[in-house]
Amino acid sequence: MSTPRIGLRCDAGPRRGVGHLVRCLALGEEFLARGATVELFGTVERVGWAAAQLTARGIPLHPGPDTPDGLVEAARTHRLDAMVLDSYDLDPAGAGALRAAGVTTLAIVDGDTRGQDADLYLDQNFGADTGTGTGTADGRLLAGTRYALLRDAVIAARPPAPREATSVGRPRVLAFFGGTDAVGAAPVLTRVLLGTGHPMELTVVVGRPEIEAELEEVTPGRGQTLHPVPPTDGLPALIGAADLVVSAAGTSTWELCCLGAPSALVCVVDNQRASYRRVVAHGLAAGLGELPELAAAGVTGRTARAAAARTLRGLLTSPRRRAALSARGWATVDGQGRARVADAVLTRTGVLNR
Numbered sequence: 001m002s003t004p005r006i007g008l009r010c011d012a013g014p015r016r017g018v019g020h021l022v023r024c025l026a027l028g029e030e031f032l033a034r035g036a037t038v039e040l041f042g043t044v045e046r047v048g049w050a051a052a053q054l055t056a057r058g059i060p061l062h063p064g065p066d067t068p069d070g071l072v073e074a075a076r077t078h079r080l081d082a083m084v085l086d087s088y089d090l091d092p093a094g095a096g097a098l099r100a101a102g103v104t105t106l107a108i109v110d111g112d113t114r115g116q117d118a119d120l121y122l123d124q125n126f127g128a129d130t131g132t133g134t135g136t137a138d139g140r141l142l143a144g145t146r147y148a149l150l151r152d153a154v155i156a157a158r159p160p161a162p163r164e165a166t167s168v169g170r171p172r173v174l175a176f177f178g179g180t181d182a183v184g185a186a187p188v189l190t191r192v193l194l195g196t197g198h199p200m201e202l203t204v205v206v207g208r209p210e211i212e213a214e215l216e217e218v219t220p221g222r223g224q225t226l227h228p229v230p231p232t233d234g235l236p237a238l239i240g241a242a243d244l245v246v247s248a249a250g251t252s253t254w255e256l257c258c259l260g261a262p263s264a265l266v267c268v269v270d271n272q273r274a275s276y277r278r279v280v281a282h283g284l285a286a287g288l289g290e291l292p293e294l295a296a297a298g299v300t301g302r303t304a305r306a307a308a309a310r311t312l313r314g315l316l317t318s319p320r321r322r323a324a325l326s327a328r329g330w331a332t333v334d335g336q337g338r339a340r341v342a343d344a345v346l347t348r349t350g351v352l353n354r
Contacts, residue, residue: 004036004351010086013045018179019251020086026149030338049231068097075103081349092116104349110271119348124148127278148254148337155335157236162260163326165319174242176205179231183268187214188295192305196313199223249276257329262322264288284329
């Protein structure tokens with residue numbers, strides 16, 4: 001059997017975030033575990049934690065070609081069997097160019113294929129397999145949380161069962177909003193959490209120095225503590241230790257579900273909205289609203305923050321509600337998604353049959 005050679009095309013940075021990189025790394029770990037060669041093409045700017053993830057896995061980083069011709073040239077130079085494209089910014093024609101050059105192409109999408117002509121599409125969002133997600137029905141779509149891409153550390157930390165209803169007087173709360181918190185959600189939600197007035201031990205993952213500076217101006221109330229921490233490989237352990245997690249409605253949603261973490265989500269960017277609404281409607285997580293409204297001045301902001309605080313207060317005081325969220329999330333994401341995706345890609349390349 002030939003050794004598969006896989007390319008991952010994505011970018012990460014302080015304002016771009018690390019969501020695309022994290023899900024590509026999860027798939028990369030699966031290919032590595034199967035003996036494949038994995039290389040990443042893109043930029044990882046000023047995000048030390050993200051760069052360290054590549055180094056730790058022995059995945060080399062190459063400049064990311066942005067044009068269809070550049071993608072084909074990179075695939076030929078590195079003798080790739082398959083290329084994974086995970087970007088909202090690349091020329092959509094790149095997928096078709098790779099296919100025409102004989103390179104199996106997987107496009108990771110979030111509801112919109114952007115006109116890409118790929119061999120396979122992956123839309124791991126909840127509901128994508130019910131006809132409400134990506135519009136392609138010719139057998140090329142891997143859709144829904146059955147295909148959620150999760151890292152080794154998350155899969156290893158998955159509990160054997162969801163949480164039980166346990167009363168706690170001073171809940172441990174974890175808040176994180178991606179590897180860089182590109183949109184500055186942490187200060188807003190920290191204030192909303194502490195504004196509930198409920199006792200808590202609040203840990204906030206701080207993605208950038210600007211976020212840390214804002215949090216230094218926040219004063220916890222009676223019975224409340226605030227602990228800022230930097231991005232860490234130990235996030236799954238922090239999630240497992242928390243009684244409640246507050247996060248953005250991005251790729252981390254599937255990690256929280258897999259770990260059975262009782263969660264409250266915030267929609268921080270437009271492309272999260274459809275998935276956020278489906279997840280909340282089906283009770284996989286509680287909904288706190290959209291960040292622009294939560295951060296707004298005047299009546300709009302006060303109203304949104306008051307509603308979010310009521311939701312959080314209800315979760316903090318109700319062990320049964322937290323346990324129900326844990327059970328539904330845990331049952332929805334089983335941690336085997338990346339294996340299913342890798343099977344589909346390698347079958348398309350023909351490497352499994354060589």
